[in-house]
Amino acid sequence: MKYITAFFMAWGNFITLPCPYKKWDSKLLNMMLMFLPAIGAVIGALWLIVIELMVWFGIPDQITAFVAVFFLFAICGFMHLDGFMDCNDAILSRRPLEERQRILKDSNVGAFAVVSVVFLLLGWYAAMTVQIQSTHLLVYFLIPIVSRLNAGWDVLTKDPIGHSQYAADHSEKGKWKYEIVMVAETMIFVIIWVAIFGIESWRTGDITVIAIECAACIAAGGFARKQLGGMSGDIAGYTICFGELAAIITAAIVL
Structure with a gap:
């Protein structure tokens, strides 16, 4: 039962869709993180459906790219x-x-935040406009999974900043099981995809996209932790944004 609770805790915390089972147990924060790749799979599946429908209906690439970028951020x-x-x-x-x-804890928005998010969204929109033309659904499915795998791994394994909401649970014993399950989840989703769509649904460039995304997540997370003195939920978001941006730009170039 606690696994079900932890999954829907992740659903309610990381997705804006209505949560069908609303229960919170603060003792399950680490277990909740274990389900981040599954949350990424839900997001990726919905994302590719939205994109595919807009392409199928012949919506102009620029509008489709805008909706695709908005949807990916809005659903979180x-x-x-x-x-x-x-x-x-x-x-x-x-x-x-x-x-x-x-x-980092200040709720006010500073100039650096505004400038950085403008360039992030410009980069996303430019890459998405190009990528829409290839409509490679596997990339859309995997990008949210891989970014959340990396971010969740960092929260579970890296020392937290003192004010982080995850600091109190960082010393929990046996967390290595959650880390293994996160990797296993990701592999299961890949296997399911291949079982449904066949091995031919993979392109050579897919591995490059995922490798670049992982490298960007590792680099961004490491840099932020060094600059801010530890891990936190904000740094997890920073890692996800940088990793996904690197992935979609790479996809626009190589696919």
Whole structure:
């Protein structure tokens, strides 16, 4: 039962769709993170359906790209975009560590947050406009899964900032089981995709896209943790945004 509770905790926390089972257990925060790849699969499946329907109806590429970008952020309640902005506000301030951590917690929006999110969305829109023309559904399905696998792994394994909501549960024993399950989830979703659509649904460039996404997530997460003194939910959002941007730009180039 606790696994069901943890899954729907992740659903209610990370997706704006109505949650069919509303129950919260603060003791299951780490187990909730275990289901991040599954949440990514839900997002990826819905995302590719929206894109495919718009392409099928002949909606212009520019409009389809706009809706695709909006949908990816909106279905998460703009949570990860908020973390991306907060981290950029703090990191780009170039202040001492304590001041950067204070800025990270500050609810006010600074200039660095605005500038960084403008360039993020411009990059997303430009790449999506190109990528729409190839309509490669596997990429749309995998990008949200891989980004959340990386972000969830970091939250579970990296030392948290003192004010992080995950700090109290970081010392939980046996967390390695959650990490293994996260990787297994990702592999299961890949196997399911191949079983449904066949191995021919993979292109050579797909591996490049996913490899670049993983590298970008690792680099972004490592950089943010070094700049901010530990891991947090905001840094997870920062990691997801950078990783997914790198993936969609790579897809636009190689696919």
